[in-house]
Amino acid sequence: MTDYQPPAPAPPTDEVCAVCGAGIPSTGNYCPRCGTIKQSKMYSGLPPAGNRRTWTGSPFQYRPVVRTDWRKVGKSVSAFVMLTFVAQLVLSIVALFYGMKWVVPAILDEWHGFDLILMTPVIIRFLTVSGYFLLVFYFFLIGAIVSSCTWIFVTSIRGFSKELSMTAVSREHSPLFETCGLLFATVFFSVLVALLFRTTAGDEHSTGTLQENLFLLANASVWEELIVRVLLIGLPLLLVDLLRRNRKYKWHSYLLGGGFKLGTPEATLIMVSAAVFGYAHYAGGWGAWKIIPASAAGLAFGYLFLKFGLAASIMLHFATNYLGMPIEVFNSTGLSLITGLGILIWLGFGVIFFSYYLTRIGEFLTGQRLFGASQAPVPTPWVDPRTQNPFMPPAYGPFEVRQPGWNQGAAADPSPPQHYGFSGGYVCSRCGNTQARWVDGKFQCMRCGLLT
Secondary structure, eight states, rough: OOOOOOOOOOOOOOOOOOOOBBBBTOOSSTTTTTTBBOOGGTTOOOOOOOOOOOOOOOOOOOOOOOOHHHHHHHHHHHHHHHHHHHHHHHHHHHHHHTTHHHHHHIIIOOOEEEEEEEEEEEEEEEEEEEEEHHHHHHHHHHOOOOOOHHHHHHTHHHHHHHHTTTOTTOOOOOOOHHHHHHHHHHHHHHHHHHHHHHSSSGOOOOOHHHHHHHHHHHHHHHIIIIIIIIIIIIIHHHHHHHHHHOSSTTTTTTHHHOOOOHHHHHHHHHHHHHHHHHHHHHHOOGGGGHHHHHHHHHHHHHHHHHHTTTTHHHHHHHHTTSSSSSHHHOOOOHHHHHHHHHHHHHHHHHHHHHHHHOOOHHHHHHSSOOOOOOOOOOOOEEEEETOOOEEOOOOOSSSSOOOOTTTSSTTSSOOOOOOSSSSSBOOOOOTTOEEEEEETEEEETTTTOBBO
């Protein structure tokens, strides 16, 4: 601490800390944020703020005070809610397998053919399959869905466990967390649009039998991802990179997706494919109200395709399509009540995730981070007041050793101090925190509140 001096009017100053950029009051000698001696007082003989003599390896080890990060708490709560949807997804896969006893006989005995389509956005029917070829295609759909869900679960074990335990890094999500978050957001938005714009029963898509719905929804989960995400995003990106003569990814990445960085070409193709996807639903028999939520879902599918791969987009598509199928397959009143309660909870979290992803879209468009801690200012060099030679301020540490005579007036050696792994600044003697503020002539630790 500084020696007592008679009170005197201090000249106004706009000096800022050279380390963290915080403003230093004219009556203070230390930065109120980080405790660094301000630049104009660097050679005035002021001691380092606080107790700086706790060397590394000292027997006095202070237990850090952990402050609650409400973002991590919210992320952990969301992860636990997502576990309920994981149970729903597993039940949907069970319904997919259980429904084979109705779908397989229908393929072999009742259905005379099934048309495979392309979306351009006009629906083009280019191939008709039937009989055992259609049965093999149906088994391919089931295998693609199960393998996609399994892949997402396996690759998310480590990251999702951190999200459950509040140890995950902010704004970094596991594939499972991102997929469930986007599902909550898209389901909420679809329900909102349906309530606002769907006014007549004729706007609803005509439904078929149970076995037809089981097959058609599984087909949409896989086939539509192949003809939209791969053909309208992956292959065009490959063409763009070839024209630039700068292929950034491996060949299979353009087909399976995953690992792409979101730039202008990627964002453009996501929006184009989403628009095609939305309009194709209208051309396929849905009401006009379906264009908006289907396009929003297409944005989510395209984003997952680029970031985590085709498996993530297939999983999200299947989870959305089969959301109510377990109720139809098992015809259980209890299951209907549980699913209805779950949907209400997921819709509530959908509001949060929909707002979050709107914010992320805004950040991408503006190039600025809208919420969260701003970037720390770049440290500026200190200037020796006698020689006007700049040098960078020392880093934080528990102690510093200066050369003899460094603060003995104008005849002193103006060279910066020698450091042996440690340097000056504020450190709380109770918890070891390096941030403090000036309160009534003393430093108050901004972690534990100790006045020194």
